[in-house]
Amino acid sequence: MVRLETLRGYLLEEVLAWLLRSSGYRLLTEKDDPARPPWNVLEKRKHGLVVRGRGAWHQADTLGEFQFVPPFSLPIRLFAEAKFTRLKVGLPTVRNGHGVVHDLNENVVTTLSNGSGPHRPRTRYHYSYAIFSTSGFTQDAQEFALAHQISLIDLSLPDFRPLRDLVRVAAKSVYDAVKSMPPSQRPTVYEIRNYLRRHLLNLWEEPVTDALSVTDPLDTLAAGLRRRSSLGLVLAFPTAPFVLGLVSTDLHAFVRHAREQPTHPVRVHRIHRSAGHPVWLIEPRAGSAYRLTFSLPEQVEAWILDQEEGTRSRTHWTTRNLLSAITLYWVDDSHTHTFQLHYSSEEFREFGGRPISDFGEASDVL
Known part of the structure; x- marks a missing residue:
């Protein structure tokens, strides 16, 4: 039987797949591979989708x-890949991700042929890997990820708490229900994930168990996510070898503002907290129409700040170079919008020790 923390991670991955649709990512199945065996690269097996390296x-x-x-x-x-654990994600998880994408990106067959007919081009892809963690990452995991461009996204921010709570409660309910069932009647992890995927992504493959004790908490999770549709995650792409996972309690407020001003200047606050590493806050330079927050793993933040002497000058360097242009993609009604957030170094301002009411801590404001 699957462990509780493993089940939490699996359910969180399904939730992330649903959230990342808004960032322009479409979840793939084996039906998305136009090639036939032996040239296909996607295939469905007993435990789900596999991809050829x-x-x-x-x-x-x-x-x-x-x-x-x-x-x-x-x-x-x-x-x-999502990890919903008490302990920080370690080097083995990140190293595995690197091994997977390296093998996939080395799959260099460029033409297809049935042996008698002409060769035709084979579609190739660039694979990337992102690991989402509710408990952070160890130092060696961060250093390895930074060296090999594996994206690490921290889900421990206060704004993610409602999302974490929804997944935690659903996983515990499913776990207890499955545990009480006879082993021969227990649904597989694949069936559980497939049932939730049906509700969130309208991807329905095979029937799942009819045990209401298992499906009820999954229905509740899906309904809870839709009720909190303004709570979401959007991937952002700065001019740096990592991505940002931005979150807001009202992400739609950002979208409304950005649709009116697809390119606009922003302020960046680096908020110092008494517990945990700093949080970064993005707001429009004119007004306060929205607030986006993100957190960087400690070693990644140390790397990008360790470019000049002095905390404030390093923070200035970070925004002037790595956060000077942040690109986001937002999909709604099958239409994709491209937004760019610009920080102008000519407008650099910095205030140390300014309180932020939402966090009760001091910040550097840029």
Whole structure:
């Protein structure tokens, strides 16, 4: 029987797949592979989707494809792995992610042929890997991820608490229900995930168990997410070798503002907390129409701040260089919007020790 914290991670991955649709990522199934065996790269097996690399097939429970292809590049596919644990995510998890994407990106067969007919081009992809953690990452995991461009996204921010609570309660209810069932009647993890995926993404493959004691908490989780539709996660892409996971209690307020001003200047606050590492806050420079927050793993933050002497000058360097242009994609009604948030170094301002009422801590404001 699956462990409780593992089940929490699996359910969180399904929730993230639902949330990341708004960032332009579409969850893939084996039906999205136009090639037939033996040339296919996606395949459904007993435990779910697998994807072909150069040396092996790899489990791909949550594999998304970005809707647009960057200029002079390959279509982008993203592995999303979620860890909902008490302990920080360690080096083995990050190293595994690197091994997977390295093997996939080395799968360099460029043409297809049935042996008698002409060769035809084979579609290739660029695979990336993102690990989401509710408890942070160890130092060696962060250093390895930074060196190999594995994205680490911290879900421990206060704004993520409602989302964490929804997943935690649902996982505990499902776990207790499954535990009380005879082993022969227990649904598999794949069936549980597939049932939730049906409700969130309208991807329905096979029937799941009819045991209401198992499906009820999954229905409650899906309904809770829809009621909190303004609470979401959006991926943001700065001019740096990592991505940002931005969150807001009213993400739609940001979208409304950004649709009116797709490119606009912002202020950045680095908020010092008495417990935990700092949180970064993004607001429009004119007014207070929205608030976006994100957190960086400690070693990643130390790396980007360790560029100049002095905390304030390092913070200034960070925003002037790495956060000077942040690109976001937002999908609604099958239409994709592109937004850019700009920090202008000419307008640099800094205030130490200014209280932020929402956090009760001091901040550097840029």
